[in-house]
Amino acid sequence: MELQEVYKGENVNEIIRVLSIYKNEAKIIAGGTDIIIDLRNEKISPKVLIDISNTRELSYIKEEGEFIEIGGATTFTQLIENPLIQENLQGLKKACSLVGSPQIRNKGTIGGNIANGSSAADSIPPLICLNSTITLVSTRGKREVYLEDLYTDMNKTIREDELLTNIRFKKPKPEQILTFSKLGLRKALAISRMSISTLLEINKKGVFKAIKIASGSLGKYPMRELEVEEFLLEKSPDEKTIYKAAKILQESMGKRLKGRSTLPYKREAVIGVFREAVEEGVNWSCERNKIKG
Amino acid sequence: MKEIKLKVNGIDYILNIDEDIRLIDLLRDKLRLTGTKEGCGEGECGACTVIMDGVSVNSCLVMAFQADGSNILTIEGLEEEGKLHPIQKAFIEEGAIQCGYCTPGMIMSVKALLDKQPYPSREEIRKGISGNLCRCTGYNKIVDATEMAIKYIKEEGV
Numbered sequence: 001m002e003l004q005e006v007y008k009g010e011n012v013n014e015i016i017r018v019l020s021i022y023k024n025e026a027k028i029i030a031g032g033t034d035i036i037i038d039l040r041n042e043k044i045s046p047k048v049l050i051d052i053s054n055t056r057e058l059s060y061i062k063e064e065g066e067f068i069e070i071g072g073a074t075t076f077t078q079l080i081e082n083p084l085i086q087e088n089l090q091g092l093k094k095a096c097s098l099v100g101s102p103q104i105r106n107k108g109t110i111g112g113n114i115a116n117g118s119s120a121a122d123s124i125p126p127l128i129c130l131n132s133t134i135t136l137v138s139t140r141g142k143r144e145v146y147l148e149d150l151y152t153d154m155n156k157t158i159r160e161d162e163l164l165t166n167i168r169f170k171k172p173k174p175e176q177i178l179t180f181s182k183l184g185l186r187k188a189l190a191i192s193r194m195s196i197s198t199l200l201e202i203n204k205k206g207v208f209k210a211i212k213i214a215s216g217s218l219g220k221y222p223m224r225e226l227e228v229e230e231f232l233l234e235k236s237p238d239e240k241t242i243y244k245a246a247k248i249l250q251e252s253m254g255k256r257l258k259g260r261s262t263l264p265y266k267r268e269a270v271i272g273v274f275r276e277a278v279e280e281g282v283n284w285s286c287e288r289n290k291i292k293g
Numbered sequence: 294m295k296e297i298k299l300k301v302n303g304i305d306y307i308l309n310i311d312e313d314i315r316l317i318d319l320l321r322d323k324l325r326l327t328g329t330k331e332g333c334g335e336g337e338c339g340a341c342t343v344i345m346d347g348v349s350v351n352s353c354l355v356m357a358f359q360a361d362g363s364n365i366l367t368i369e370g371l372e373e374e375g376k377l378h379p380i381q382k383a384f385i386e387e388g389a390i391q392c393g394y395c396t397p398g399m400i401m402s403v404k405a406l407l408d409k410q411p412y413p414s415r416e417e418i419r420k421g422i423s424g425n426l427c428r429c430t431g432y433n434k435i436v437d438a439t440e441m442a443i444k445y446i447k448e449e450g451v
Contacts, residue, residue, distance in 0.1 A: 003312045003313040004312065005312065006295055006312045006356070006358040008358070008359070008361055008362075029356065029359070031354075032354050032355055032356060032359065033336055033351075033354050036315065036353070036354050036355075036356065037334075037335050037336070037354075039313075040334065049312075049356065049358075051356070051358065051359045053359055054359075054362070077348065100336065100424070101336070101339065101423055101424025101425075102349055102402065102405070102406075102420075102421060102423065102424045103336065103339060103342055103349050103350050103351045103354075103402070103424040104336055104351070104354075104424065106348040106349055106350055107350050107351070107354060107355065187423065188420075188423035188424065189337055189423070189424065
């Protein structure tokens with residue numbers, strides 16, 4: 001490590017000022033749960049580290065009208081324990097509660113999960129289903145980017161002088177449910193082999209009125225599964241249809257992961273993980289429709 | 294070098310540290326608090342667990358400069374006036390310690406759990422220690438010891 005300077009970022013203005021001076025020689029450290037490993041393995045060797053784990057301005061969860069906004073340095077534990085991340089947002093809560101271990105969740109942040117951009121990042125598929133935007137701030141100004149585009153569009157990636165300050169999404173309608181399902185190799189401390197999140201609504205006629213699906217570790221980055229969504233829309237959520245949808249997902253992830261040694265295993269497993277995520281939502285919706293008549 | 298201020302086991306310190314050391318290095322090498330162990334160095338094993346501002350963290354995944362202004366509790370800070378903490382006592386009595394390497398981290402995770410949730414179920418205890426690996430005991434004794442510690446804490450009103 002050739003670390004020369006370390007800063008504790010008091011506020012956003014100061015952080016982006018330091019970033020604008022050092023640019024790619026500086027790295028932001030939030031929870032540190034990934035970056036410290038990279039530093040020690042000399043995968044990265046920044047000259048400057050800027051700590052944002054105690055930056056109050058970046059650690060909050062708030063409701064603003066129809067929106068929920070989460071500060072970039074909010075930890076997974078803070079998210080799991082927040083009353084705003086409950087009920088029909090249970091998929092986000094579940095995803096965050098399956099990250100690492102209690103110690104990792106106490107330190108790891110949602111902004112770090114996004115900025116680090118692992119394909120296996122648990123919080124990203126549910127946030128993509130919610131059509132979340134992230135705010136990137138630099139001394140040059142401020143811009144909003146759809147999380148879904150962050151990994152696919154070169155113009156939308158986080159630039160070296162930018163700080164991810166918050167994540168924002170519209171609260172799903174009360175009749176919609178966000179779900180999450182993950183395959184790890186053990187219960188705790190498991191990096192996702194794959195994950196699926198859905199945001200869905202079954203209407204009174206008993207068909208998918210809305211369906212969004214996002215996956216993790218089924219490609220180079222977390223992404224929407226548009227073909228599957230298209231297939232399911234307006235269809236009834238019976239076993240046969242869900243199985244057919246799973247086969248479509250199997251087909252498209254098969255193309256994306258072609259040549260990978262893990263593919264034969266993932267091809268089989270994806271059916272179960274997908275069904276679990278969809279059925280969790282379907283059961284919730286049908287139960288709700290029953291109660292509400 | 295960077296100057297930081299922090300509290301460890303109730304004592305205030307002002308220290309000059311190298312920028313690139315971690316909290317575990319500070320605790321073990323600077324303060325000679327060698328109760329905290331380093332296992333994997335990657336946040337997988339939990340042997341280095343300490344309590345930082347009220348929550349359990351892997352001290353191998355915190356840079357020392359990040360701990361500026363924080364309040365740290367390590368295994369050495371649990372005993373009071375030479376008397377073992379009820380969790381320590383329960384671990385010894387219940388045989389929840391074999392080689393002992395995971396024990397300091399394990400006890401700190403149990404402490405963090407009980408501070409937050411004084412009466413957890415066995416399942417909740419297992420979740421609470423899910424970030425700590427033990428290759429000797431098979432965990433049952435640790436869960437038993439935690440239940441015994443809950444009883445002791447209740448009796449002693451610690």
